[in-house]
Amino acid sequence: xxxxxNTAVERxxxxxxxxxxxxxxxxxxxxxxDEGERPGAxxxxxxxxxxxxxxxLVAYAGVPAGSHVLxxxxxxxxxxxxxAGPLGCTVVGVTLSAAxxxxxxxxxxxxxxxxxxxxxxxxxxxxxxxxxxxxxxxAVESLMHIADRPAFFAEAMRLLRPGGRLxxxxxxxxxxxLDAAEQGLVDLVLKHQVMPSFSSLEEHEAMAGAAGFAEVAxxxxxxxxxxxxxxxxxxxxxxxxxxxxxxELARERGADVLGFFYAGPLMKKGFDTGVMTYGAVRAVKPGxxxxxxxxxVVETLCTVxxxxxxxxxxxxxxTTLDGGLELESVELTALSQALQDRxxxxxxxxxxxxxxxxxxxxxxxxxxxxxFVTARRQNQHQNQRQNQHQNQRQNx
Amino acid sequence: MSRxxxxxxxxxxxxxxxxxxAKALSARGHDVAWAGSESYLRPLVGPxxxxxxxxxxxxxxxxxxxxxxxxxxxxxxxVPHCRVSLKGVDKAVRAFEPDVLAVxxxxxxxxxxxxxxxxxxxxxxxxxxxxxxxxxxxxxxxAWIQGNLAALWSSAGLPGEPPHDLRFSPHLLVSFSGEAxxxxxxxxxxxxxxxxxxxPRPGGPDFPADWIDPGRRLVLVSMGTLSAEASHxxxxxxxxxxxxxxxxxxxxxxxxxxxxxxxxEHILVRTRVPVLELMPxxxxxxxxxxLNTVCEALAHGVPLVVAPIKGDQPIxxxxxxxxxxxxxxxxxxxxxQALREALLAVLxxxxxxxxxxxxxxxxxxxxxxxAAADHLTRxxxxxxxxxxxxxxxx
Numbered sequence: 001x002x003x004x005x006n007t008a009v010e011r012x013x014x015x016x017x018x019x020x021x022x023x024x025x026x027x028x029x030x031x032x033x034d035e036g037e038r039p040g041a042x043x044x045x046x047x048x049x050x051x052x053x054x055x056x057l058v059a060y061a062g063v064p065a066g067s068h069v070l071x072x073x074x075x076x077x078x079x080x081x082x083x084a085g086p087l088g089c090t091v092v093g094v095t096l097s098a099a100x101x102x103x104x105x106x107x108x109x110x111x112x113x114x115x116x117x118x119x120x121x122x123x124x125x126x127x128x129x130x131x132x133x134x135x136x137x138x139a140v141e142s143l144m145h146i147a148d149r150p151a152f153f154a155e156a157m158r159l160l161r162p163g164g165r166l167x168x169x170x171x172x173x174x175x176x177x178l179d180a181a182e183q184g185l186v187d188l189v190l191k192h193q194v195m196p197s198f199s200s201l202e203e204h205e206a207m208a209g210a211a212g213f214a215e216v217a218x219x220x221x222x223x224x225x226x227x228x229x230x231x232x233x234x235x236x237x238x239x240x241x242x243x244x245x246x247x248e249l250a251r252e253r254g255a256d257v258l259g260f261f262y263a264g265p266l267m268k269k270g271f272d273t274g275v276m277t278y279g280a281v282r283a284v285k286p287g288x289x290x291x292x293x294x295x296x297v298v299e300t301l302c303t304v305x306x307x308x309x310x311x312x313x314x315x316x317x318x319t320t321l322d323g324g325l326e327l328e329s330v331e332l333t334a335l336s337q338a339l340q341d342r343x344x345x346x347x348x349x350x351x352x353x354x355x356x357x358x359x360x361x362x363x364x365x366x367x368x369x370x371x372f373v374t375a376r377r378q379n380q381h382q383n384q385r386q387n388q389h390q391n392q393r394q395n396x
Numbered sequence: 397m398s399r400x401x402x403x404x405x406x407x408x409x410x411x412x413x414x415x416x417x418a419k420a421l422s423a424r425g426h427d428v429a430w431a432g433s434e435s436y437l438r439p440l441v442g443p444x445x446x447x448x449x450x451x452x453x454x455x456x457x458x459x460x461x462x463x464x465x466x467x468x469x470x471x472x473x474x475v476p477h478c479r480v481s482l483k484g485v486d487k488a489v490r491a492f493e494p495d496v497l498a499v500x501x502x503x504x505x506x507x508x509x510x511x512x513x514x515x516x517x518x519x520x521x522x523x524x525x526x527x528x529x530x531x532x533x534x535x536x537x538x539a540w541i542q543g544n545l546a547a548l549w550s551s552a553g554l555p556g557e558p559p560h561d562l563r564f565s566p567h568l569l570v571s572f573s574g575e576a577x578x579x580x581x582x583x584x585x586x587x588x589x590x591x592x593x594x595x596p597r598p599g600g601p602d603f604p605a606d607w608i609d610p611g612r613r614l615v616l617v618s619m620g621t622l623s624a625e626a627s628h629x630x631x632x633x634x635x636x637x638x639x640x641x642x643x644x645x646x647x648x649x650x651x652x653x654x655x656x657x658x659x660x661e662h663i664l665v666r667t668r669v670p671v672l673e674l675m676p677x678x679x680x681x682x683x684x685x686x687l688n689t690v691c692e693a694l695a696h697g698v699p700l701v702v703a704p705i706k707g708d709q710p711i712x713x714x715x716x717x718x719x720x721x722x723x724x725x726x727x728x729x730x731x732x733q734a735l736r737e738a739l740l741a742v743l744x745x746x747x748x749x750x751x752x753x754x755x756x757x758x759x760x761x762x763x764x765x766x767a768a769a770d771h772l773t774r775x776x777x778x779x780x781x782x783x784x785x786x787x788x789x790x
Binding site: 307 | 466726
């Protein structure tokens, strides 16, 4: 079943490569516009808008310059060349389509980025890359083609180094049950776009959380990208869509290719009715505790528990709170309070523990607490930077 | 007269208060039987009690502390005990044909069989564990407990989901504590707080009464049954805490003698002591905070130092402190000097003794075993005609 889907996706992109490139340019994904922006007049044209979507995702997911990136579903390399060029990353792109991989490599070579961006025809769920070998997993509009999405998140968790980031932009559906008419529309989109199913943004978040990611968040970009499907607005080049030309294309490449032309009206209706959505998902593989955070946690423990140097010397990152320190619930509450007093309200250990199951609480170590403190403090700094960034934009 | 079947667990602290209620019912002429192990129950419930025999199965040891203890309490104890005793409880109900079942909150088989035959049943809260909902802030832990109960419900062949939390009978809930100790809690509407149910215990251990020196104050150190490795040297730290107090204090320490060393003359180490007999002579109790020990001490107006270990003990410790009747220390970590300071505060600060006396008086007013027997009798009187039950049983 999975192999069938992969074969169909491979075939779909092999046979539509030139159509996409001709119509959409090098980015095979949605564009991003501010609300009310009119392309050509006061807004970006399609090419600028698809560029912008890449930059928006870089900002939202916090992709650091110079990262080592795995680009899952790299297409013909549009985003990869931005990441490898202006952002100074090294990129490994994988796609099921050999034609796309070859075209992407060609474009990288032409851009003088062949050393920094390499492309392979590989299934993203079985790349064979080593554990913890990437700083960033980047997936722009590829998750919809993957039937086993929990496996994608598990594989991303394996491939990322601790502290590494997940950056996803994806087609999605409204959360909750769909009625028969809505489901009918969704099924048509799935069929013509060679996609097994859609998940809601909330479901993506849940899958990331279940795979062990921290700092999971999503943002709904439906209104920013919906105009991608309005040919007039987005200034998409119009193909010769005469009936004779379509029949010829189908004879040449097989009937599946016609799905390419169905997408526009279906997606426009989907976005107009709110059934189809689009968004970005970000997450961080829980990072290692910094030595400073570990020392801070141990010191806080000593203060809260009124203990001496002997006690301090006995604590390692692997010491468990439940069995090792035999921390009582009142002491855990006091520790949480002390950490908040010291590092700010976001470092809320009690709320973190409240979401854990029995086995996770038993397994919780001092190292885990230090990693939690590290992540929350980093996140705090990042939020501050983002707020500053937003303020600057607003001021402009 | 009515018929009551008591379903408990092979745990002394759970059986003792229920045994006191069973005796009170028997004394009024009701028919009382126990579903459980003859060899375990007999010494606790007395020679006259009727026991519907359920063989005692060995169970794996529970973890000593924390969430690991909660996990093993359910997975290694409550759940297996329910599974292996379900058939025996069912058989006991068929044989004895009770009007009412009195079921320990953790003896889930009793609740399941009561449901199976549509019999009224009473939840006996022999610990504080469930009443304070200690896991209400941990939704996944609470869900895991409900999942365990739902699985037991299904494996007993009962349809659908449990209609309510099986730890809480919809008919009646008896707690052996009182609001003077617990403070205000959101009790279920059908809960009655009767205070400790104390009754003379048959065959108690000997104690050398002449060892006690009336000129010094007597302290009991009782931490439940602890293995040497689980005791974390607490006994030894307690001995060090007591060592310089020989001019003022005598202490009885319940422990296996081989777990402690270098014992001064004013400390007596005994494996078992007759706690209820000693209580009137005590000035303070150092305890792990089991509900029975805490309530027995407070029923005698004796203040406590509590070093809670697991289960409901941290809850009982917090309640005793909040009520002013004790001090709390860390079982794992308290050092001798801090333990001594806590003990001297409890001995010397009259506020603690006054708070303990207040609780003693309110416990006495709550009625204990007799009050529990009243509530059980009243429930039985509301029961349908015995013939109807016989039909249900057939």
